[in-house]
Amino acid sequence: METDPPFHEFYKSLFNKNMEEKTPQTINKSDKELVIVEECELPLIDLSRLYLSEPERTECKADIARASQEWGFFQVVNHGISPEILEKMRSEQERVFKQPFDRKTKEYRYLNFSAGSYRWGTPSATSLGQLSWSEAFHIPLSDISRSGGFDTLSCLPSTCYLRLNRYPPCPLPLEVFGLTPHTDSDFLTILHQDQVGGLQLVKDGRWIAVKPNPEALIINIGDLFQAWSNGVYKSVRHRVIANPLVERFSTAYFFCPSYDTVIESCREPAVYRKFSFREYRQQIHEDVQKLGTKIGLPRFRV
Ligand SMILES: O=C(O)CCC(=O)C(=O)O
Ligand SMILES: [Fe+2]
Numbered sequence: 104m105e106t107d108p109p110f111h112e113f114y115k116s117l118f119n120k121n122m123e124e125k126t127p128q129t130i131n132k133s134d135k136e137l138v139i140v141e142e143c144e145l146p147l148i149d150l151s152r153l154y155l156s157e158p159e160r161t162e163c164k165a166d167i168a169r170a171s172q173e174w175g176f177f178q179v180v181n182h183g184i185s186p187e188i189l190e191k192m193r194s195e196q197e198r199v200f201k202q203p204f205d206r207k208t209k210e211y212r213y214l215n216f217s218a219g220s221y222r223w224g225t226p227s228a229t230s231l232g233q234l235s236w237s238e239a240f241h242i243p244l245s246d247i248s249r250s251g252g253f254d255t256l257s258c259l260p261s262t263c264y265l266r267l268n269r270y271p272p273c274p275l276p277l278e279v280f281g282l283t284p285h286t287d288s289d290f291l292t293i294l295h296q297d298q299v300g301g302l303q304l305v306k307d308g309r310w311i312a313v314k315p316n317p318e319a320l321i322i323n324i325g326d327l328f329q330a331w332s333n334g335v336y337k338s339v340r341h342r343v344i345a346n347p348l349v350e351r352f353s354t355a356y357f358f359c360p361s362y363d364t365v366i367e368s369c370r371e372p373a374v375y376r377k378f379s380f381r382e383y384r385q386q387i388h389e390d391v392q393k394l395g396t397k398i399g400l401p402r403f404r405v
Contacts, residue, residue, distance in 0.1 A: 104203035107271045108223035108238050114231075121231050121278060142300075142312040144178075145321065146170040151181040168336075171324050175339030176304055178319040186318060189295060196352055199240065200269040207238070216246055225283070227395050235282045236273040236345045241266050262359035262380070269352055270301065273345035281343035281351065286399055288387055289325035289357040296321065299351040304341040312344075326400050327360065327383070330375045333368040338400070375403040 111118070148170065152163035170177035200207070207221050223238035244263040270281040281301055295317075296302055302313040302321075313321070329338040343351075360366075362381035368374060383403075390398045 104205075106201055106204055108204055110224060110234075110236060110271075113224065114228070114234060117228065117231050117234065118275075121275075142314050143306075144314045144316070146174060146177040147319070148177055148179045149181050150179050150183075171328075171336040173337075174304075174306060175337035176313075176321060176323045176341075178316060178321050180319050182320050184320070189317065192295070192354060193297060193352055196267050196269070196354065199267065200238065200352075216240065216242055220246075227391070229395070231275065231278045232280070233283060233395070234279050236279045237268055237270045237281050237343070239266050239268045260359060260361040260364075262361060264357050264359070266355045266357065267352075268343075268355065269350060270343060270345060271350050272348055274347065276345040276347045279345055281345040284340050284342040285397065286338040286340055287323060287325040287357065288327075288383065288397070288399065289359045290327040290331075291325055291358045292323045293356040293358070294321040294323065294353060295355075296353040297351060299346060299349055301344045301346055301351055302341060302353075303344060304339050306339075310342075325357070327366050327380065330366050330378075330400060330403065331369060333370040334374045335370075373405055375400060376405050378403055 146166065146169075148163065148166055150163070152159045154160075155163075167177065208223075220241050221238070222241065224236070225234045228234040242265045243261060244259055244265065245261045247265065268282070273279055273281065294302075296315055298315050298317050300312065300315045302315075303310045304313060305311075323341070324336045324338050326338045328336050343353075360380050362379065362384070364380050365377055366375075366380065366383070367377035386402055387397050387399065390396065390402070
Protein backbone atom coordinates (compact mmCIF):
# COMPACT_ATOMS: atom_id res chain seq x y z
CA MET A 104 0.00 0.00 0.00
CA GLU A 105 1.40 3.39 -1.02
CA THR A 106 1.76 5.79 1.87
CA ASP A 107 3.36 8.76 0.04
CA PRO A 108 1.06 11.16 -1.79
CA PRO A 109 1.18 10.70 -5.61
CA PHE A 110 3.38 13.75 -6.29
CA HIS A 111 4.87 12.38 -9.54
CA GLU A 112 1.56 11.41 -11.09
CA PHE A 113 -0.35 14.50 -10.01
CA TYR A 114 2.33 17.06 -10.91
CA LYS A 115 3.57 15.27 -14.06
CA SER A 116 2.89 18.26 -16.31
CA LEU A 117 4.99 20.52 -14.05
CA PHE A 118 7.87 18.03 -14.15
CA ASN A 119 7.61 17.76 -17.95
CA LYS A 120 7.46 21.53 -18.34
CA ASN A 121 10.63 21.83 -16.26
CA MET A 122 12.44 19.19 -18.38
CA GLU A 123 11.45 20.89 -21.62
CA GLU A 124 12.83 24.27 -20.65
CA LYS A 125 16.38 24.73 -21.87
CA THR A 126 17.55 26.08 -18.52
CA PRO A 127 15.42 24.36 -15.89
CA GLN A 128 14.27 26.74 -13.17
CA THR A 129 15.84 26.00 -9.85
CA ILE A 130 14.37 27.46 -6.70
CA ASN A 131 17.63 29.19 -5.84
CA LYS A 132 17.57 30.96 -9.17
CA SER A 133 13.94 31.92 -8.92
CA ASP A 134 14.59 33.45 -5.51
CA LYS A 135 17.74 34.93 -6.90
CA GLU A 136 18.18 37.95 -4.69
CA LEU A 137 18.73 35.58 -1.81
CA VAL A 138 21.60 33.08 -1.91
CA ILE A 139 22.27 30.59 0.87
CA VAL A 140 25.49 31.28 2.66
CA GLU A 141 25.63 29.50 5.96
CA GLU A 142 24.07 27.29 8.59
CA CYS A 143 23.61 29.02 11.94
CA GLU A 144 22.25 28.44 15.40
CA LEU A 145 19.24 30.51 16.36
CA PRO A 146 19.56 32.67 19.49
CA LEU A 147 19.20 30.23 22.38
CA ILE A 148 17.06 31.22 25.37
CA ASP A 149 17.20 29.21 28.58
CA LEU A 150 13.66 29.62 29.92
CA SER A 151 14.67 28.50 33.43
CA ARG A 152 16.16 32.00 33.82
CA LEU A 153 12.59 33.33 34.05
CA TYR A 154 12.30 31.60 37.44
CA LEU A 155 15.46 33.11 38.87
CA SER A 156 15.57 36.37 40.76
CA GLU A 157 16.51 39.72 39.27
CA PRO A 158 18.43 40.70 37.22
CA GLU A 159 18.32 37.27 35.44
CA ARG A 160 14.58 37.40 34.84
CA THR A 161 14.68 40.82 33.22
CA GLU A 162 17.77 39.91 31.20
CA CYS A 163 16.05 36.78 29.90
CA LYS A 164 13.04 38.84 28.76
CA ALA A 165 15.37 41.37 27.14
CA ASP A 166 17.11 38.54 25.23
CA ILE A 167 13.73 37.31 23.98
CA ALA A 168 12.74 40.83 22.88
CA ARG A 169 16.08 41.33 21.11
CA ALA A 170 15.85 38.02 19.24
CA SER A 171 12.26 38.85 18.22
CA GLN A 172 13.43 42.16 16.76
CA GLU A 173 16.60 40.99 15.09
CA TRP A 174 15.65 37.47 13.99
CA GLY A 175 11.90 37.01 14.41
CA PHE A 176 12.99 33.52 15.52
CA PHE A 177 14.66 32.02 18.59
CA GLN A 178 14.94 28.62 20.23
CA VAL A 179 14.14 27.78 23.83
CA VAL A 180 15.48 25.09 26.15
CA ASN A 181 14.27 24.13 29.63
CA HIS A 182 10.77 24.71 28.25
CA GLY A 183 9.17 22.06 30.43
CA ILE A 184 8.39 19.48 27.75
CA SER A 185 10.48 16.39 28.35
CA PRO A 186 12.56 14.72 25.59
CA GLU A 187 10.41 11.60 26.14
CA ILE A 188 7.21 13.46 25.27
CA LEU A 189 8.82 15.04 22.20
CA GLU A 190 10.06 11.62 21.10
CA LYS A 191 6.61 10.11 21.68
CA MET A 192 4.99 12.90 19.66
CA ARG A 193 7.42 12.21 16.82
CA SER A 194 6.78 8.45 16.81
CA GLU A 195 2.98 8.92 16.93
CA GLN A 196 3.28 11.38 14.07
CA GLU A 197 5.26 8.82 12.08
CA ARG A 198 2.54 6.25 12.71
CA VAL A 199 -0.21 8.57 11.49
CA PHE A 200 1.63 9.41 8.28
CA LYS A 201 2.52 5.74 7.61
CA GLN A 202 -1.15 5.02 6.95
CA PRO A 203 -1.98 4.29 3.31
CA PHE A 204 -2.45 7.48 1.30
CA ASP A 205 -6.09 6.67 0.49
CA ARG A 206 -6.86 6.33 4.13
CA LYS A 207 -5.27 9.68 4.95
CA THR A 208 -7.31 11.50 2.31
CA LYS A 209 -10.63 9.70 2.46
CA GLU A 210 -10.88 8.26 5.89
CA TYR A 211 -9.82 11.21 8.00
CA ARG A 212 -12.48 10.13 10.43
CA TYR A 213 -10.39 7.23 11.67
CA LEU A 214 -8.26 9.82 13.47
CA ASN A 215 -11.24 11.67 14.86
CA PHE A 216 -10.12 14.88 13.12
CA SER A 217 -12.42 17.34 11.39
CA ALA A 218 -13.03 16.97 7.65
CA GLY A 219 -10.37 18.51 5.43
CA SER A 220 -7.59 18.31 7.99
CA TYR A 221 -5.23 16.52 5.57
CA ARG A 222 -3.37 18.39 2.83
CA TRP A 223 -0.52 17.50 0.52
CA GLY A 224 1.37 19.30 -2.26
CA THR A 225 0.08 22.62 -3.65
CA PRO A 226 -3.02 22.22 -5.83
CA SER A 227 -2.68 25.77 -7.23
CA ALA A 228 1.01 25.38 -8.28
CA THR A 229 1.73 26.30 -11.90
CA SER A 230 5.50 25.72 -11.66
CA LEU A 231 7.74 23.42 -9.63
CA GLY A 232 8.95 26.37 -7.54
CA GLN A 233 5.39 26.86 -6.22
CA LEU A 234 5.01 23.25 -5.16
CA SER A 235 5.47 22.14 -1.54
CA TRP A 236 6.77 18.56 -1.39
CA SER A 237 5.05 17.79 1.89
CA GLU A 238 1.93 16.47 3.54
CA ALA A 239 0.29 17.76 6.71
CA PHE A 240 -2.52 17.29 9.18
CA HIS A 241 -4.02 20.55 10.29
CA ILE A 242 -5.72 19.93 13.63
CA PRO A 243 -7.81 22.54 15.46
CA LEU A 244 -7.04 22.46 19.16
CA SER A 245 -10.74 21.97 19.82
CA ASP A 246 -10.45 18.53 18.12
CA ILE A 247 -7.62 17.60 20.48
CA SER A 248 -9.39 18.75 23.63
CA ARG A 249 -12.58 16.95 22.50
CA SER A 250 -10.92 13.62 21.82
CA GLY A 251 -8.18 13.66 24.46
CA GLY A 252 -10.02 15.05 27.46
CA PHE A 253 -7.62 17.97 27.77
CA ASP A 254 -10.07 20.38 29.37
CA THR A 255 -7.45 23.06 29.93
CA LEU A 256 -7.12 23.45 26.16
CA SER A 257 -10.72 24.52 25.85
CA CYS A 258 -9.92 27.96 27.30
CA LEU A 259 -7.73 28.71 24.25
CA PRO A 260 -9.36 30.34 21.22
CA SER A 261 -10.83 27.76 18.83
CA THR A 262 -8.67 29.28 16.09
CA CYS A 263 -5.46 27.79 17.55
CA TYR A 264 -4.24 24.72 15.74
CA LEU A 265 -1.51 22.15 15.48
CA ARG A 266 0.05 21.21 12.18
CA LEU A 267 1.84 17.91 11.78
CA ASN A 268 4.22 18.12 8.83
CA ARG A 269 5.92 15.31 6.94
CA TYR A 270 8.42 15.96 4.15
CA PRO A 271 8.97 12.79 2.06
CA PRO A 272 12.33 12.39 0.27
CA CYS A 273 12.22 14.50 -2.88
CA PRO A 274 13.97 13.54 -6.16
CA LEU A 275 14.33 17.16 -7.33
CA PRO A 276 15.49 19.08 -4.22
CA LEU A 277 16.97 21.92 -6.27
CA GLU A 278 13.71 22.58 -8.09
CA VAL A 279 11.09 21.88 -5.45
CA PHE A 280 10.70 23.17 -1.87
CA GLY A 281 9.59 21.05 1.05
CA LEU A 282 7.52 24.08 2.02
CA THR A 283 7.47 27.25 -0.08
CA PRO A 284 8.62 30.60 1.41
CA HIS A 285 6.01 32.22 3.66
CA THR A 286 5.38 34.13 6.86
CA ASP A 287 3.02 32.64 9.44
CA SER A 288 -0.42 34.27 9.53
CA ASP A 289 -0.84 33.78 13.29
CA PHE A 290 0.33 35.57 16.42
CA LEU A 291 3.12 33.23 17.48
CA THR A 292 4.33 29.80 16.33
CA ILE A 293 6.01 27.10 18.39
CA LEU A 294 7.86 24.59 16.22
CA HIS A 295 9.52 21.30 16.93
CA GLN A 296 11.71 19.84 14.19
CA ASP A 297 13.66 16.59 14.08
CA GLN A 298 17.41 16.23 13.46
CA VAL A 299 17.19 16.20 9.64
CA GLY A 300 17.27 19.98 9.08
CA GLY A 301 15.98 21.97 6.12
CA LEU A 302 14.35 24.98 7.79
CA GLN A 303 15.72 28.25 6.42
CA LEU A 304 14.90 31.87 7.17
CA VAL A 305 15.75 35.31 5.87
CA LYS A 306 18.24 37.29 7.95
CA ASP A 307 19.68 40.57 6.69
CA GLY A 308 18.40 39.86 3.17
CA ARG A 309 19.89 36.37 2.92
CA TRP A 310 18.56 32.87 3.36
CA ILE A 311 20.28 31.04 6.18
CA ALA A 312 19.83 27.44 7.31
CA VAL A 313 18.77 26.73 10.88
CA LYS A 314 20.93 24.16 12.64
CA PRO A 315 18.51 21.55 14.05
CA ASN A 316 18.35 20.98 17.80
CA PRO A 317 15.63 18.39 18.54
CA GLU A 318 15.74 19.20 22.26
CA ALA A 319 14.79 22.81 21.68
CA LEU A 320 11.51 24.39 20.62
CA ILE A 321 11.66 27.11 18.00
CA ILE A 322 9.51 30.18 18.55
CA ASN A 323 8.71 32.54 15.72
CA ILE A 324 6.81 35.80 15.55
CA GLY A 325 3.70 35.71 13.34
CA ASP A 326 2.14 38.47 11.20
CA LEU A 327 -0.30 39.57 13.93
CA PHE A 328 2.48 40.06 16.47
CA GLN A 329 4.40 42.15 13.92
CA ALA A 330 1.33 44.36 13.38
CA TRP A 331 0.57 44.62 17.09
CA SER A 332 4.18 45.62 17.88
CA ASN A 333 4.01 48.20 15.07
CA GLY A 334 6.73 46.39 13.13
CA VAL A 335 9.18 46.16 16.04
CA TYR A 336 9.01 42.34 16.26
CA LYS A 337 9.42 40.68 12.87
CA SER A 338 7.35 38.02 11.14
CA VAL A 339 10.20 36.61 9.07
CA ARG A 340 9.96 34.69 5.80
CA HIS A 341 10.97 31.07 6.12
CA ARG A 342 10.86 27.90 4.02
CA VAL A 343 11.84 24.25 4.12
CA ILE A 344 14.36 22.81 1.67
CA ALA A 345 13.49 19.34 0.42
CA ASN A 346 15.82 16.44 1.18
CA PRO A 347 16.64 13.92 -1.57
CA LEU A 348 17.32 10.99 0.76
CA VAL A 349 15.50 11.11 4.07
CA GLU A 350 12.04 12.04 5.29
CA ARG A 351 11.65 14.86 7.78
CA PHE A 352 9.02 15.58 10.43
CA SER A 353 8.06 18.76 12.22
CA THR A 354 5.18 19.87 14.42
CA ALA A 355 3.99 23.45 14.53
CA TYR A 356 1.57 24.99 17.01
CA PHE A 357 -0.08 28.16 15.71
CA PHE A 358 -1.25 30.45 18.47
CA CYS A 359 -4.08 32.60 17.10
CA PRO A 360 -6.56 35.01 18.70
CA SER A 361 -10.33 34.61 18.27
CA TYR A 362 -11.69 35.83 14.92
CA ASP A 363 -13.24 38.95 16.50
CA THR A 364 -9.98 40.11 18.04
CA VAL A 365 -8.93 43.50 16.71
CA ILE A 366 -5.22 43.90 16.06
CA GLU A 367 -4.20 47.47 16.64
CA SER A 368 -0.70 48.85 16.83
CA CYS A 369 0.56 49.53 20.34
CA ARG A 370 2.37 52.70 19.19
CA GLU A 371 1.82 55.89 17.22
CA PRO A 372 2.24 56.58 14.37
CA ALA A 373 0.75 53.23 13.38
CA VAL A 374 2.40 51.36 10.51
CA TYR A 375 -0.71 49.22 9.95
CA ARG A 376 -4.37 50.11 10.15
CA LYS A 377 -6.36 48.15 12.68
CA PHE A 378 -8.03 44.97 11.50
CA SER A 379 -9.74 41.94 12.96
CA PHE A 380 -8.21 38.49 12.69
CA ARG A 381 -11.30 37.46 10.68
CA GLU A 382 -10.63 40.26 8.19
CA TYR A 383 -6.96 39.24 7.93
CA ARG A 384 -7.80 35.61 7.24
CA GLN A 385 -10.42 36.58 4.65
CA GLN A 386 -8.00 38.88 2.84
CA ILE A 387 -5.37 36.15 2.66
CA HIS A 388 -7.94 33.69 1.36
CA GLU A 389 -9.09 36.16 -1.29
CA ASP A 390 -5.53 36.94 -2.42
CA VAL A 391 -4.60 33.27 -2.64
CA GLN A 392 -7.73 32.60 -4.73
CA LYS A 393 -7.25 35.57 -7.05
CA LEU A 394 -3.48 35.96 -7.25
CA GLY A 395 -2.28 32.49 -6.29
CA THR A 396 -0.25 33.94 -3.41
CA LYS A 397 -0.59 35.51 0.04
CA ILE A 398 0.12 39.24 0.28
CA GLY A 399 -0.32 39.46 4.06
CA LEU A 400 0.61 42.53 6.11
CA PRO A 401 1.60 44.89 3.23
CA ARG A 402 -2.14 45.03 2.43
CA PHE A 403 -2.79 46.69 5.80
CA ARG A 404 -0.14 49.42 5.78
CA VAL A 405 -1.58 52.89 6.40
O1 LIG B 1 8.76 22.28 9.03
C1 LIG B 1 9.26 23.33 9.42
O2 LIG B 1 10.39 23.37 9.93
C2 LIG B 1 8.54 24.63 9.24
C3 LIG B 1 7.06 24.49 9.14
C4 LIG B 1 6.38 25.80 8.89
O3 LIG B 1 6.99 26.80 8.64
C5 LIG B 1 4.91 25.86 8.92
O4 LIG B 1 4.25 24.80 9.07
O5 LIG B 1 4.38 26.99 8.81
FE1 LIG C 1 5.76 28.56 8.86
